[in-house]
Amino acid sequence: MPEPREFPRWSGSDRRLAPIGVAAILLASTSFFWHARDWNSASRLMLTYAIVDHGTIRLDPYRVQTNDIAAFGGHFYTDKQPGYSIAAAVPYAIAKAALGLPDHPEGPPALTHWPGDYWATLGTAGLATAIGAAVLVVLAGRAGCGPRASSLVGLAYGLATPAYAYASMSYGHQLASACLLGSLALVDRPGTRRPGLALAASGFLAAFASVVELSVGPISALLGCFAIGKVATRSLPPKAICGFVLGASVPTLVLLGYNAMAFGNPLDIGYAHHATQQFAEVHSADNPLGLRAPDWSKAVPLLWGRHRGLFFYAPILLLAPVGWAALLVRGKVGLGLVAILASLAVFLVNVSYPEWTGGWSTGPRLLVPLIPFGMLGVAGALAVGGRGAAIVAGILAIAGGALILLFQGVGAQIPQDVPDPLVQVAWPLWSGGRIPRWWLGDRFTRTIPSVLAPGWVGGLPTGRQWLQFAPLLVGQAVAIGLLMVLLGRGGRARIET
Template sequence: MDRDWLRTRLGVFLVLLASYAYFWHSRDWNTASRLMLTYSLVDRGSLAIDGLENQTGDRAYFRGRYFSDKLPGYPLLATLPYAVQRVLGARPHPLNGPALAFWPSDYGITLATSGLLTAAAAVVLMGLARDLGASRRAAVLFALAYGLATPAYVYATLAYGHQASAFALLSSFALLARPTTRRDGLRTFLAGLLASYAAVIELQVGPVSAVLGFYLLGQCAARARRWDAIAYFGLGALLPALVMLLYNMLAFGNPLDMGYFHHATAQFAKVHSRENPLGLGGPDWSRLVPLLWGRYRGLLFYAPILALAAPGWIVLFAGRRWGYAVVSLAASAAVLGVNLAYPEWTGGWSTGPRLLVPLLPFAMIPVAAVLTASGRWGRLATAAAIGLGFCGAVLMLLFQGVGARLPQDVADPLVEVVWPLWRGLEALPRWWTGERFTRNLGGLAAGGFLDGLPASWQWVQFLPLVAFQVTGAAWMLSRGEPAPASPAATVSSGC
């Protein structure tokens, strides 16, 4: 076991998790819909959210009772950290009250699910980068760029299902991409379990789960795996599917029924239906450019490091890394295709293209391939990754600082809202729901000190976070590659 590499991976994980812990965003309908089911399950053992329905407009109404309109994957995942909080003394969520912007258990659940799984996904990406031939420094840079310089940073601090499903899909691929071992049955079982559970968290990532299934079929056809691996994968995939069918049966009386069919909010009932749960239509290609480019919802604007993805795919195909190339490209295309066909493609109140977030780890895989270059091209690729990553990290911090969710009717969120709020030179928008800056550990520690500062200087509450991130990144990047063993040491170890 390479303990130095293990410490480096642990360091990346802790830097990212601590960065996510710094923020405590206010609740919104999307997060509350999932959280209310978790609270109802743990506090009362009920699938209905009666008494909590005022906390969200994302709700279903069936036979006189209220339910979450979301799939059960994320709320079920969140029951464990919430149950731990209750054992440690957390109060049950109050019933029949007005909507709350903050509740202490929201913070703990979000960090233990979205935050922890985003940091874990970055560590998985480090392993994939090393498998592709990236140096340790490049792998660290790569993981930090994913965790801090893409919208993954924002959604690691929100109780949406995007980061949980992204981790499950990426981990499933990582399990399948590893060489076969004696424990291949267990590995493929877990890969199937994760691929399927991702779709139980977010139904729209189902096509990516299918991509992973076809990847396994290709491995078996190429004799890289035995054919019985398909049975193990299928058995693992069956379990989450049964969980969802059981939830639907208990909540709505039919295993094929779901909350999307019973929306209590007219705005969403117009999109989702029994015939078309996701409300998908034919692809609208006019959405392609705004989804990929521009300050409104452009992926390359909010995650500039992904500008290296296109040359990275060329490198992967040229190097005949077929599995990495085809799966990463197909998974990215599948998520993009669903978004092109979805009426609410803007993602509502969000930072960047919210519904493209599950493709981020797969679009990062070809970036790792670019960082494997050596010589002059390697230095250019590293410099480009550092520059693009720095720009993305600054942008994500700007959005994080003011609450991370900007309405879909704001054409230029950065220029119209985010930057003016950081400068403190303009009044809060009429639709603003909280303070100028989101609740965070630095601001809470500073207390009344910040109130005495001019609005244009209150951004100093984020300086401790930046100092911590820079110090942590510098320490890990300074470690470099291990020195090669001396001939004498080699002989000694051989004896």
Template structure:
């Protein structure tokens, strides 16, 4: 019976299940960051408000305006896991009791972080296949991403990094699929999916705004030869998807802070330095700490990522994947500079430089090119 069951499942589905189990097995409970998101979910589910006045004492990650408290996080992950909270309440779960809070936050973490983290496998697989890489090369990149980098830790926490990263790489997979011509309906749906996913990445983590623009530019580049015939349909879908997320985010900002352009950074309750001067020029010391720092540097934690730089060279040297390689390099460069310029580069107590998390899929993808070129040697190793 087991043989018949596994025969119906592809290797990708089996690997996805293994990745999901490896993430969902662990539960790291609350913390200021997680609690801030959890509080917003409770406020929406239990009181129909964006104010977290009744719950804010469990976190310092909050904003204050007009005597009321709000989450200081972008709302995308809280919106994404809201159906989980409503389901918990429907079956009689008390999100305020210790046992109910554990069950609810665990379910939200699995749905909002572990599941998107594991699902990045399918985006990497689609991208690798599109450029002639083998499935095993994509599996290697996905395993490294989910189990060999700090992304594993973020996939077990109710933080926005895994969801934002998954949305960005999912948007890239949709944009890449548009490089192959199809029906007008397909073009519109893929354009819409690209806009929705890129927009949701921004709704989940504000720094994803620049990567979302880069992805939009990559989509335009992908269809440049057919812009006159396909451009209006594809771009209308892209704009429609982005407007849905933009409308939700603007509505949240108005409800919480009185203006569609206001953000929680303007009203932080703590972290005066971040509120008054969130950015400065990127510094060499910050870059060193981010990438090579002995305690939480990205490369000491995930040394295999150094090999990915060679993978980027392989991508850029290959005419077919050159644009994709340049995009991956730009994503990594942007997040490195953003991280180094931010007031708190290491972002408090976290596993590694967590503001680099959304760049990790684009850092891992080039490993598929390394595996594809040297797979015989790597298998023997």
């Protein structure tokens, strides 16, 4: 079936308002939460503090803060890729200067909350989620969605999938996802006047995603192949590839330099030097990524079920397979293939990893980089499904948003050995039930009301403490409703494709 040449018209104001409005709503929503620090996030944050506070990459003074750490040559380093920590140094340095934040304390005791954590996380994972959603809005428009449907794609990504939870924590998933989406949008950019510059930025983002999370390396390579395909089909001039390579070389050299400084070898990584035995049993010098042969028995639990099922925690992604097919049939072959292959790459890595549950987390944590590519499929479904598809997507988004809020509210870090996190943890805490004996924190995570008005929140009866989330829900409803009213008033127009 040939691709339709008539799409909902995007006015000039819609082109600006839709991505900016979605990004603003998501950033404001993320700022509502201040989750406790865990080993995983602390490992990244400690490198940020070491860089800004002391100008070093060594974490010796912060050893007690995390067991997610590497040891080499008598010193301690993060076991993670350094990309997130480097990026987080910018918002942390700004917040530190503007608010007069003190240096992070050295030595014990281990901390669960520190003011710098909030600003570094919001300015990195939170901002990356908002920007990634804005890019999704643009890509959904290119796929044939109108302004409102495109905004639904971006809002559902940021509020109705586990991406919402990881926007509030210092994991690398959201920053890597935003980089990959930005790279894709720059390669698949029709009519660009400066393809060399656009491809240089695309290459930088694709490579930096792997500096944040090495597991997305196959997607970075896929984006490079996509750029080559654009040249082969004469959609881009051959010199554009030089731009992509030059852009990709910058973060690659940064990573190689960091590895050489930390471990004495540019090709060595922190995962090969774990200081904690339970992690060293998975990651080693011989197999630093810890990958094994695929265990296909994990495929169903990763896709379905209340433990770690992707479609349970992000029900809107049920539309993705149909939408991927729609993209291919309607001629958006490159966009559709990248979305499909990127999703398969993330899934294959997850079923090949022994710690497939993702530890203390919300949903299938290691599948989170798959979600934006699944949302491209949702955009494809909305582009052909009309009002009916939009209604179904809206219902699934509301269901997913309500579920993720339950987990956001209790801190988003649910132990992997709890078989039914919703029934056994989230709902009892929201409904005023008994707090599990192993639970480390309060009933609810820290929020803007609990920090700014602790007396009001603390004075609420146990079964009514959920009222602290009412301002968030009211604000989201008003903002989303206003955005949808302002968008899409331009009717339809014929667009050359």
